[in-house]
Amino acid sequence: MENVSTTQIKKYRQLIAGEWVEAAAEATFDDMNPYDNTVFAHVPASSDVDAQRAIDAAAKAFPAWAAMGARDRQGLFLKAADILVRRADEVVLLMALETGCSNAFARFQIQWAAGLLRQAAGYPYLSGGEIVPSDTPGVFAMAIRKPLGVVGGISPWNGSLALGFRTVVAPLACGNTVVLKPSEDAPVCAGLLMGEILTEAGFPAGVLNVITHAPGQVGPIADKLFESRHVRAYNFTGSSATGSMLAARAGKHLKRISLELGGYNPMIVLKDADLDYSVDTAIFAAFFHQGQICMNTRKILVERPLFNDFLERFILRAKAITVGDPADPKNKLGPLINNQAVSNVMKGINQAVEMGARVVAGGNCNGRCFEPTVLVDVPPDAPIYCEEVFGPVVLVEPFDSEAEALEKANGTQFGLSASIMTADVWKGVTLGGELQAGMVNVNGPTMGGEPQIPFGGVKDSGWARFGRWAIEMFTDLNLVTVSRDKRKYPL
Numbered sequence: 001m002e003n004v005s006t007t008q009i010k011k012y013r014q015l016i017a018g019e020w021v022e023a024a025a026e027a028t029f030d031d032m033n034p035y036d037n038t039v040f041a042h043v044p045a046s047s048d049v050d051a052q053r054a055i056d057a058a059a060k061a062f063p064a065w066a067a068m069g070a071r072d073r074q075g076l077f078l079k080a081a082d083i084l085v086r087r088a089d090e091v092v093l094l095m096a097l098e099t100g101c102s103n104a105f106a107r108f109q110i111q112w113a114a115g116l117l118r119q120a121a122g123y124p125y126l127s128g129g130e131i132v133p134s135d136t137p138g139v140f141a142m143a144i145r146k147p148l149g150v151v152g153g154i155s156p157w158n159g160s161l162a163l164g165f166r167t168v169v170a171p172l173a174c175g176n177t178v179v180l181k182p183s184e185d186a187p188v189c190a191g192l193l194m195g196e197i198l199t200e201a202g203f204p205a206g207v208l209n210v211i212t213h214a215p216g217q218v219g220p221i222a223d224k225l226f227e228s229r230h231v232r233a234y235n236f237t238g239s240s241a242t243g244s245m246l247a248a249r250a251g252k253h254l255k256r257i258s259l260e261l262g263g264y265n266p267m268i269v270l271k272d273a274d275l276d277y278s279v280d281t282a283i284f285a286a287f288f289h290q291g292q293i294c295m296n297t298r299k300i301l302v303e304r305p306l307f308n309d310f311l312e313r314f315i316l317r318a319k320a321i322t323v324g325d326p327a328d329p330k331n332k333l334g335p336l337i338n339n340q341a342v343s344n345v346m347k348g349i350n351q352a353v354e355m356g357a358r359v360v361a362g363g364n365c366n367g368r369c370f371e372p373t374v375l376v377d378v379p380p381d382a383p384i385y386c387e388e389v390f391g392p393v394v395l396v397e398p399f400d401s402e403a404e405a406l407e408k409a410n411g412t413q414f415g416l417s418a419s420i421m422t423a424d425v426w427k428g429v430t431l432g433g434e435l436q437a438g439m440v441n442v443n444g445p446t447m448g449g450e451p452q453i454p455f456g457g458v459k460d461s462g463w464a465r466f467g468r469w470a471i472e473m474f475t476d477l478n479l480v481t482v483s484r485d486k487r488k489y490p491l
Contacts, residue, residue: 009039009040009041009042010041010042011028011041011042012041012042012043012044012187012188012192012212013044014044014046014050014192014195014210014211014212015192015195015199015208015209015210016050016053016054016057016209016210016211017053017054017057017060017061017205017206017209018057018199018204018205018206019205021044022044023044023045023046023047023050024046024047024049024050024053025045025047025049027044027045027047027214028042028043028044028045029042029043029045029184029214029215030042030043031043031098031187031188032338033097033098034098034099034100034334034335034336034337034338034368035096035100035325035326035327035334035335035367035368035369036325036367037368040097040098040188041098041187041188043187043188043192043212044211044212045212045213045214045217046211046212046213046221047213047217047220047221048220048221048223048224050211050221051179051181051211051220051221051224051225052224052228054179054209054210054211055150055179055209055224055225055228055230055231056230057205057206057209058150058177058178058179058206058207058209058230059149059150059177059230060206061177061204061205061206061207062147062149062150062176062177064204065175065176065177065204065207066146066147066175066176068175069124070124070125071124073121073124073173073175074121074122074124074125075121076198076201076202076203077117077118077120077121077169077173077201078117078118078121079201079202080117080197080198080200080201080203081114081115081117081118081121083197083200083201084110084113084114084117084197085110085114087197088107088110091106091110091161091189091193092106092107092110093327094188094189094193095109095160095161095189096326096327096334097327098160098186098188098189099157099158099160099185099186099189099337100290100326100334100335100336100337100368101160101289101326101334102289102326102329102331102332102333102334103326103329104288104332105288105289106161108162109159109160109161109162110161112162112449112450112451113161113162113165113166115450115451116162116165116166116169116451117165117169118451119451119452119467119468120169120170120172120173120451121173123170123173123174123468123471124173124175126468126471128144128145129142129143129144129145129477130142130143131143132479134481136483136487137485138483138484138485139481139482139483139484140481140482140483140484141479141480141481142479142480142481142482143477143478143479144477144478144479144480145174145471145475145476145477145478146175146475146476146478147174147175147176147474147475147476148174148176148232148233148474148475148476149176149177149230149231149232150176150177150178150179150228150230150231150232151171151176151177151178151179151231151232151233151234151235151474152178152179152181152225152226152231152233152234152235153167153168153171153178153179153180153181153234153235153236154167154180154181154182154234154235154236154237154238154246155167155168155180155181155182155183155186155190155191155237156183156186156190156237156238157182157183157185157186157189157190157337158289158292158293158294158337158390159289159293160182160183160186160189160190161189161190161193163190163237164180164182164186164189164190164191164193164194165194166237166466167180167235167237168180168194168198168208168235170235170466170470170471170473170474171233171235171470171474172198172203172207172208174470174471174474174475175475176232176233176474177206177207177208177209178207178208178209179209179210179211179225179231180194180195180208180209180210180211181210181211181212181213181218181221181222181225182210182212183238184212184213184214184215184217184218185215185337185338187212191210191212192210192212194208194210195208195209195210222249226246226249226250226252226253226255227253231255232255232256233255233256233257233258233473233474234246234250234255234256234257234258235257235258235474236257236258236259236260237259237260237261237294238261239261239262240261240262240413240414240460240461240462243259243261243462244460246259247259256473258462258463258464258466258470258473258474259462259463259464260294260455260456260457260461260462260464260466261294261414261416261457261460261461261462262294262388262414262416262460262461263294263295263296263298263388263414263415263416263417263446263457263461264298264299264386264387264388264412264413264414264416265285265295265296265297265298265299265414265416265417265418265419265437265446265447266297266298266299266300266301266408266409266418266419266435266446267281267282267285267297267299267300267301267418267419267420267421267445267446268301268399268405268409268418268419268420268421268431269282269300269301269302269303269306269310269421270303270306270402270420270421270422270423270424270427270428271303271304271305271306272422272423272424273306273421273422273423274421274423275306275309275310275313276313277421277443278310278421279310279313279314279317280317281419281421281443281444281445282297282300282314282394282445283314283317283318283321284445284447285297285419285445285446285447286298286300286318286372286392286394287318287321287333287372287392287394288447289333290333290334290335290336290370290391290392291389291390291391291392291393291394292336292337292341292390292391293447294416294461295416295417295439295445295446295447295448295449296446296447297394297419297445297446297447298388298389298393298394298395299385299394299395299396299397299408299409300314300394300395300396300397301397301398301399301405301408301409302396302397302398302399303398303399303400303405304398304399304400307398310396311360311374311376311396314374314396315360315361315374318361318362318372318373318374319361319362319372321333321372323366323369323370323371323372324369333369333372333392334369335367335368335369335370336365336368336369336370336391337368338368339368341368341390341391342365342368342370342391344389344390344391345365345370345373345389345390345391345392345393346365348383348384348387348389348391348393349363349373349375349384349389349393351382351383351384352375352378352379352382352383352384352385355378355379355381355382356377356378356379357375357376357377357378357379357382357384358375358376358377359373359374359375360374360375360376361373361374362374362392362393370391370392371392372392373391373392373393373394374394374396375393375394375395375396376395376396376397377397378395378397380411386411386412386413387412388414402431405431406431406434406435409435410435410436413459413460414457414459414460414461415436415437415438415457415458415459415460415461416437416438416439416456416457416461416462417437417438417439417440417441417446417447417457418432418435418437418439418440418441418446419440419441419442419444419445419446420432420435420440420441420442420443421443422442422443425442425443428442428443429442436458436459437457437458438455438456438457438458438461438465439453439455439456439457451467452467452468453466453467454466454467454469455467
């Protein structure tokens with residue numbers, strides 16, 4: 001994939017058992033550039049046959065990978081991080097062409113993913129369990145963590161590189177093997193690229209397998225992943241609606257699933273907050289990556305004495321953001337991922353306007369490039385008031401008391417992240433404890449994160465946590481006892 005250009009169309013293969021192969025029927029599909037709707041790449045259109053081959057390869061590779069020493073496994077993750085950093089310029093262009101990702105967000109993802117790989121390199125050295133006191137004389141009891149087996153990974157398109165690596169790294173670092181199915185909207189940057197880098201780093205054949213499918217053709221692959229007895233757990237990042245369906249499928253087969261889902265992330269700006277800094281933070285958190293990040297701010301609640309000044313400055317800043325071809329670094333925002341995304345954003349805005357909301361900035365699009373949009377006077381019964389619209393749209397409204405702010409912030413089924421801007425840090429911490437969110441940032445954006453933090457949400461934003469807390473999700477805890485003396489039994 002070296003020297004990628006905007007005119008080159010590459011034909012990719014998928015990774016199964018350490019080999020780059022065509023789909024079983026040699027079928028392919030066109031992976032499209034979201035900015036100009038040209039063909040970016042030709043990608044294998046897999047079927048249930050390919051999924052079964054990948055599962056079998058992962059199951060075969062599992063015993064040796066689980067038994068590999070910590071030092072050897074650590075070295076592979078560190079080498080993969082170095083390879084990713086070396087390929088950074090190439091990867092930035094790939095993300096622009098396949099997902100409409102701006103230079104700034106692409107660089108952030110590379111830095112984050114490299115950090116994730118380096119953090120995970122230490123997982124093999126973390127505690128593999130603990131000694132448990134036994135009440136039986138002469139019995140020595142150990143609770144030992146062991147890898148599960150094969151993990152099915154399903155990665156999204158929106159933070160393709162970072163979330164693609166996050167889907168596979170923790171399960172692999174815990175000694176599992178993985179079958180990764182990336183989104184059909186980013187099969188390269190959310191999947192095949194992970195396979196390339198880990199293969200180059202020396203990960204053994206079959207430890208990571210990557211299969212891709214054409215739009216609308218996920219059914220047979222999902223059936224294999226969820227029905228196979230070899231696949232013991234799943235790692236999914238995506239929408240809450242899809243996550244709910246996958247959780248039901250996993251539960252039917254008594255398998256565990258990690259879910260990182262949607263968010264409706266409020267920012268509360270108290271009257272004592274630094275006005276300029278609050279505007280800077282809100283602009284970044286609301287519009288970065290075209291509002292296509294699960295942690296983007298969707299609603300800004302401003303205490304009334306500060307509301308008019310905040311709104312005036314926020315509108316001016318929003319109107320000044322340049323939107324266009326993400327391959328050009330001067331453009332701060334790129335296109336939405338596809339036409340359906342544009343339609344969904346426009347529908348949410350139009351519904352709100354029909355119910356009385358006002359558009360005070362943006363509201364229009366050029367192709368798939370949507371202007372940063374600011375809404376006010378949005379009625380509580382408008383869907384956009386509490387439901388996630390995955391685009392560069394944010395609501396701004398005043399509040400008169402902290403109790404009112406908390407009620408409005410918590411008035412959604414989501415609970416991923418939240419932000420509080422205030423000069424009184426301890427007040428921010430106190431209010432943060434009353435917000436229904438998995439992550440609360442005082443004087444910081446709703447959006448962000450580091451590889452080592454316990455990332456995750458509450459309510460319909462999912463369950464389980466990433467960082468080292470993922471070890472509990474992707475390992476089993478087994479009890480082993482040793483009896484020093486012969487035991488005496490009542491029978």
